[in-house]
Amino acid sequence: xxxxxxxxxxxxxxxxxxxxxxxxxxxxxxxxxxxxxxxxxxxxxxxxxxxxxxxxxxxxxxxxxxxxxxxxxxxxxxxxxxxxxxxxxxxxxxxxxxxxxxxxxxxxxxxxxxxxxxxxxxxxxxxxxxxxxxxxxxxxxxxxxxxxxxxxxxxxxxxxxxxxxxxxxxxxxxxxxxxxxxxxxxxxxxxxxxxxxxxxxxxxxxxxxxxxxxxxxxxxxxxxxxxxxxxxxxxxxxxxxxxxxxxxxxxxxxxxxxxxxxx
Numbered sequence: 061x062x063x064x065x066x067x068x069x070x071x072x073x074x075x076x077x078x079x080x081x082x083x084x085x086x087x088x089x090x091x092x093x094x095x096x097x098x099x100x101x102x103x104x105x106x107x108x109x110x111x112x113x114x115x116x117x118x119x120x121x122x123x124x125x126x127x128x129x130x131x132x133x134x135x136x137x138x139x140x141x142x143x144x145x146x147x148x149x150x151x152x153x154x155x156x157x158x159x160x161x162x163x164x165x166x167x168x169x170x171x172x173x174x175x176x177x178x179x180x181x182x183x184x185x186x187x188x189x190x191x192x193x194x195x196x197x198x199x200x201x202x203x204x205x206x207x208x209x210x211x212x213x214x215x216x217x218x219x220x221x222x223x224x225x226x227x228x229x230x231x232x233x234x235x236x237x238x239x240x241x242x243x244x245x246x247x248x249x250x251x252x253x254x255x256x257x258x259x260x261x262x263x264x265x266x267x268x269x270x271x272x273x274x275x276x277x278x279x280x281x282x283x284x285x286x287x288x289x290x291x292x293x294x295x296x297x298x299x300x301x302x303x304x305x306x307x308x309x310x311x312x313x314x315x316x317x318x319x320x321x322x323x
Contacts, residue, residue: 081289082148089154117303156202184229
């Protein structure tokens with residue numbers, strides 16, 4: 061059987077944590093904690109989600125803010141929340157409208173360093189229906205793809221690569237400049253520029269416009285910056301496996317036991 065070469069986005073995220081071992085990790089759009097649980101021990105994590113329902117064990121140094129990302133950045137200093145450190149790696153997986161993703165990127169870049177990396181989910185849509193602003197399909201990526209087109213036009217200094225990871229893509233953005241004001245100064249103009257652009261405008265040359273790249277490990281490793289830590293990977297993975305379950309998991313286990321009829 062041939063080895064699988066097109067990885068699911070969570071597999072890419074897992075590989076990223078193991079290879080880069082970020083000291084700090086920020087996630088916008090936590091939901092159940094499915095992706096945040098991949099962070100390794102010792103990583104200072106911040107999760108931002110107005111409706112988080114964490115069901116998985118997270119790193120001990122994790123703080124979840126039940127807030128929209130716009131409200132969070134308006135009232136918090138992200139570096140302070142990370143103990144004074146810059147953001148090593150961030151993952152944008154929040155509201156599936158490009159203007160939200162764009163503002164999230166701007167705020168995260170300001171709190172990052174030139175060696176940091178920002179990942180963006182849902183930016184390589186399957187078709188016009190799932191790429192629409194209004195949800196009409198079970199699998200919905202929205203118009204986050206517009207942010208990739210906008211970054212490549214307005215910030216050519218960034219290295220923006222869209223991995224064709226299942227199911228709807230994962231962008232890898234490096235070459236960050238925390239001092240840049242290009243996007244913040246043009247933010248509303250960029251939003252207005254792309255507001256009415258339909259998916260049909262890029263459908264025929266989607267791979268080129270979004271700088272599509274295969275989601276195999278060789279490609280992924282070539283895109284990653286240098287590791288932020290160099291601790292023993294096996295020990296870190298073991299530490300992750302030994303995490304205590306969350307209260308939500310414990311409640312779920314109790315509920316399942318109560319639901320089992322007596323014999």
